Amino acid sequence: MNTIMVQLRDRQWTLQALHLACAMARNQQSDVTLVRMVPVQHMTWVGTDLANVPMSSNEHQLVDELVATAEDYSVRLCVQNMQYFTLAEALVEAAASLESKTVFATLPTATLPYWRRFQLWNLQRQLNRGNCELYTLEQSATSVAQTPSVMIQPSKRPARS
Structure with a gap:
């Protein structure tokens, strides 16, 4: 079965990504799978207990909220930890190990905006090699600014007196 991978980040980003992922998962x-990325200070610590960092109380609260959100969509949600030394490489490895075809993830801001854009492009390229689509929830710099809107059709019922 195909799984959609969502990177655990800050509350707002993760909730937005999870809503989109759950809608996709329900349709498909x-x-x-919610992946909590755990940074390690030394590459040799990856995969060892030295790098195991328990979830903070804020992370536990967020995960509880995310589980409830997935239940609202009637979608099964799994939570996994992934230790990493290099985030972009770890995201690609996590997607491959989960056999995911859809990934909601992003990279932290960088001092040089062009460097971050290059890293995101490279992440997208590596995921595309494995037939995996990346969603970062960022506005494209080349897209035309659009405002979301909803059209409300007038009722065709006769007015009540």
Whole structure:
């Protein structure tokens, strides 16, 4: 079964990504895996207990909220930890190990905006090699600014007296 991978980040970004992922998962009848990325200080610590960092109380609260959100969509949500030394490489490895075809993830801001854009482009390229689509929830610099809108059709019922 196909799983949609969502990177655990700050509350607002993760909730937005999870809502989109759950809507996709419900339509595709797939699962969602929430991946908590755990940085390590030394490459040799990856995969060892030295790098195991327990979730903070804020992370526990967020995960509880995310589980409830997935339940509202009737989508199964799994939570996994992934230790990493280099975030972009770890995201690609996580997507491959989950056999995910859809990834909601992003990279932290960088001092040089062009460097971050290059890293995101490279992440997208590596994921595309594995037939995996990346969603960062960022506005494209080349897209035309649009405002979301909803059209409300007038009722065709006769007015009540």
